[in-house]
Amino acid sequence: MRTALSLLYLLAFSVGTQTMAQEAPKRPLDPLMQDTVWQMTADQFQQQFASSRFQWLSERRDQARFFGPGLSLWEGAVPLNEAIIEFSPEGNPARMSFSIFNRGDTQDQTLNRERFEGLVSQLKESISKKLAVPSTERGKDKTSAVAAEGFVWMKPPSAYLLEYSFQREMRSRGIEFRPEFIRLRVAPVAKTGAPLATANARLPMVSKQALVANVKHEANGDVFIANVPMVDQGPKGYCAVATAERVFKYYGIPVDQHEMAQVADTSDGSGTSPSKMYEALNKLEGRLRVRVRVVENWEYKKFVDMVGDYNREAKRASKREVSAEPRNGTIYIDEIYGAMDGEVLKTSRTERDRSGFGKFQRSIAGLIDEGVPVMWGVMLGLLPEPEIPQASGGHMRLIIGYNLKTSEILYTDSWGAEHALKRMPVANAFAMTTGVYYMEPMK
Known part of the structure; x- marks a missing residue:
């Protein structure tokens, strides 16, 4: 030994x-x-x-x-x-x-x-x-x-x-x-002499109906989900799997970001692709007794249409247009977003895609009212935000509330307590959105 x-x-x-x-x-x-x-x-x-x-x-x-x-x-x-x-x-x-x-x-x-x-x-x-x-x-x-x-x-x-x-x-x-x-x-060790599921206890899983009790209504108009566990992903590119861990823990399911990183083939540097993340969550539906749903997913045609709307608004505002044409068969999404003007993108998305903007707001409010946190894919760096560890590029965070009076969404990043509750104009939120997903208990 x-x-x-x-x-x-x-x-x-x-x-x-x-x-x-x-x-x-x-x-x-x-x-x-x-x-x-x-x-x-x-x-x-x-x-x-x-x-x-x-x-x-x-x-x-x-x-x-x-x-x-x-x-x-x-x-x-x-x-x-x-x-x-x-x-x-x-x-x-x-x-x-x-x-x-x-x-x-x-x-x-x-x-x-x-x-x-x-x-x-x-x-x-x-x-x-x-x-x-x-x-x-x-x-x-x-x-x-x-x-x-x-x-x-x-x-x-x-x-x-x-x-x-x-x-x-x-x-x-x-x-x-x-x-x-x-x-x-x-x-x-429990009083019966048995360990709490050998130190890996699955808490009693909450029912879908019971989640409503977590929704708080404040006098200032804030409607938000309390008691969503925090996870700190640290300096690695684990935002998507850390976000999933928080939702699982909220439902009483002991799955952590390292398990999800294995299932979703997450890379420390480049993170998790949306398609692999969605595929990974779908694989776990039956085993973990959750349902995975898509509100908005990245699709090539929708992305090209969005770029077209942006270019029309950019031309009207005398701003530089961008190209979504593939190079050697590859679309460089980060590069395309990086060439955009955030304010022009906000205007084009909210004014030229009003039905999408309305669906985004209704979906968020409906899920929050049910006590279901929303997994929110975004592109950082387009619009100003307070100091955050990641300045640009793809990211995933949780929407946990909204305020109709102030037209804001309430959200949280998986970077520790100081990022537990933040707010943003809903128009800004929609402009930077790349995907919207949620999980809910099967019962």
């Missing part, structure tokens, strides 16, 4: 989370492994881990996130990319998820199948040694998005679940093997 020190070396070398792990500022999270963690209050958590640098993902302080170099468990034996601590309504930790490896945050293209499986094996041995209890093989979880494999340790008052997943073969892209993620989940 390898020692904790040699396992640390294996992780630092193979995974690449901390190439020079000994030089990274140390941010140990060992107190989270203590038996008393489940009785800790949010204030106590804040005080104890302030020096380890974390962020609350919402004003409700129902989730805390650690991210960046130096994070580890068990005296540095297990380096981490990220840790998410979820709190109960009573304000105590309810479950914890530690990302040991994930494809989006770990840039290592040399981790082949043999080394990946060796890493899982060494983690299993190290955790068994630290807990002083043997593991039980859980096998594949057929209820998860990717049927991740795992091992379980029962050491009351906690249950531990080591999960891992990889892509075996992708012939279309010439990939024989691609590691996806390794994570450790921890949850309190």
Whole structure:
């Protein structure tokens, strides 16, 4: 059996989370492994881990996130990319998820199948040694998005679940093997002695009718959905899969962005194509008991018509026209949008496509009234926005409300608590829209 020190070396070398792990500022999270963690209050958590640098993902302080170099468990034996601590309504930790490896945050293209499986094996041995209890093989979880494999340790008052997943073969892209993620989940053992679904609990899924209770009506005219969980996608191009994770969690389905990244073949740099995202969500409908619907999707003919409307308005306004003609069989959408004037595009879309503009507003209001958040594809950089991490290009965010008095939509980006609730004129929102989708419970 390898020692904790040699396992640390294996992780630092193979995974690449901390190439020079000994030089990274140390941010140990060992107190989270203590038996008393489940009785800790949010204030106590804040005080104890302030020096380890974390962020609350919402004003409700129902989730805390650690991210960046130096994070580890068990005296540095297990380096981490990220840790998410979820709190109960009573304000105590309810479950914890530690990302040991994930494809989006770990840039290592040399981790082949043999080394990946060796890493899982060494983690299993190290955790068994630290807990002083043997593991039980859980096998594949057929209820998860990717049927991740795992091992379980029962050491009351906690249950531990080591999960891992990889892509075996992708012939279309010439990939024989691609590691996806390794994570450790921890949850309190229920009073009956059974773990909360072995630290991967599926919360009671809400019914479609019950979602209306989340809709709030304010005196200023705001109508919005409360209690939509926040997720911070970090610096990677995971906006679409992070948005999907938020909707799934809102419905009580424990699917995270790394699982969705595997299903949707998400790239860290270029993100997720709308077609692959929609295809991925459709694949999961039956397994996760949701329905996926399209309000507006990207279509070539509609895009060409939009460019035509834009050029007519640009000519009238004495602005430069743009071309949607393919080059070598490829349409460079970002380039076309980048050449547009945002105000001209807003005018052309709202004035020359009034039926589409009306449908957009009615659809948004109708879904929000039902308590259904809207997955909103946009092109950033066309119209001014407050400082955001991504200045231009394709992006996905959630529409969670509207205000008819002020003609605004209320939306949220998956970048942490400061992006939880923002607003924008509905005309601006329609101008930058590239797609509108939603998921809802089957019952």
